[in-house]
Amino acid sequence: MGALNEGENDSALQSYDEAVEWINGLIAFGIRPGLERISLLMDRLGNPHRRLKFIHVAGTNGKGSSCAFLTRTLLECGYSVGTYTSPYITKFTNRFQYNGQDIPEETLLNLANRIRPYVAEMAETEHGSLTMFEVSTAIAILYFAEECYPDVVVWETGLGGRMDVTNIVTPIVSLITNIGMDHTDVLGDTVEQISREKAGIIKPGVPVVSCVEQPEAIAVMKETAKRQNSSLYLLGEQFSFERLQVGDMGQTLIFRGPFREFEMNISMLGEHQSKNAAGAMMVLEVLRQYMAFVLEDEDVVRGFRETRWAGRLEQVSAEPRIVLDGAHNPEGAEMLAKSIRETFSYRKLNLMMGMLANKHHRGYLQHILPIVDTLILTEPDFRRKLDAEALHDLVLELKGSFAKPEIEIIVERDWRKALSLLESRTEREDLGVVTGTLYMISDVRATLLHQTDSEKGW
DSSP: OEEEEEEGGGGOOSSSHHHHHHHHHGGGGGOOOHHHHHHHHHHHHOOOGGGSSSSEEEOOOHHHHHHHHHHHHHHHHHOOEEEOOOSSSSSSSGGGGETTTOOHHHHHHHHHHHHHHHHHHHHTTTTTOOOOOHHHHHHHHHHIIIIIISSSSEEEEESSSSTTTGGGSSSSSSEEEEOOSSSHHHSSHHHHHHHHHHHOOOTTTTOEEOOOOOOOHHHHHHHHHHHHTTOEEEEETEEEEEEEETTEEEEEEEOSSSSOOOEEEHHHSSHHHHHHHHHHHHHHHHHHHHHHOOHHHHHHHHHHHHHHTSSEEEEEEEEEEEEOOOOOOOHHHHHHHHHHHHHHSOOOEEEEEEETTTTHHHHHHHHHHHGSSEEEEEEEETTTTTOOOHHHHHHHHHHHSSSSTTTTEEEEEEEEHHHHHHHHOOOTTTEEEEEEOOOOOOOOOHHHOOOSSSBBBB
8 A cells, every 4th residue: 555645634534423434334345354454454553453462352152251251350450451342232432442431432533534544545456445343453453552551452353263353463362262153154164164263363372261162172272272382271171160159140150270269259140151250260360370460369359240241141121020132143042041041030931032144043943942931033123134034934943843832922023112012021920031133132222221322233
């Protein structure tokens, strides 16, 4: 790319809303895995990412919760923390946080204007335009490297790992939460193929923590770590956890690692959150043991206890009792079904569901149908939504084998009307659950919590 011309800013974005509209407009360029464009852009910007310490987090499910555990606990221990995650639940600025606070709108506008001329230039080359996620990632790097200077950045992959834009960084430690059948159109359609993509974040000599469980996934992690000369800390081998107490207000577990045992309480619900907490704790143990991070026990205990993560088995209403969970793939549905039965007492379970068109719905429904009394099928307000009638056809196909004989099935395309139905049908002894794509969870959450600035999106 050539030098920027004077007057490039003549058409500068004038407001935060314009900046978000411009960034989201790049969605038209799709998901284009690869590091070439982001590398060229970082080079032009002076490679600011090389000045930061990253904890790189990949996996099919649990990335966001693990990032939340790491962020909150490091903050409680006195460190300044940048956090980059997706998708966002409430507002575009949620993606970029410093010490738990969103990037200021004015700062995002300024950084978007700084990057925009480079995007225009690259669009004229053989590389083509940067994508929405590439631009968002560049904004995150500039924000952390040149605006707020955190001690450490908790850095979530967008999709996969090896060819994900976030993989431009060399972290101080990596975390791979788990492997499941998601985004198979991009990452491959076997556990081994998806594992290789996720394991692509393992860098030479950089320790890696993983909670993967399938034999094929474990084999890939071990093989990749050995090739990269990286220390691997694997759940079930180098560390483990035991749940001591479980309830609808939280759970207590003992973490057992190579250096010590540690008892902790977490407010987040479900066995999968115990697993995520154990993985995050192992990451913190690596930082404490080998990288001179000062992590006092009482601060660590408080950090895990105080961690919250929106839209993950989150009760947002008491009367009627409504829980939100962004489970959107078979593994997520399996964890959700198990967690509901284990955590809540109820007479009837009423479940509202809306999905995107690119997910493994059959496997999802096989896990979720057996526990449902009333199923309300709807559609998210999103461009890649799955038609509610198509979902209904699949439910009818699976109903005889997996659903209760007396299950009631309702189709209501309008998610707002579907939510009203859920609320009216969920009596005092019942439990209402809204699940599926986070794009719908975002809208439902904003409605139930009366948030007026919700913007949901990828």
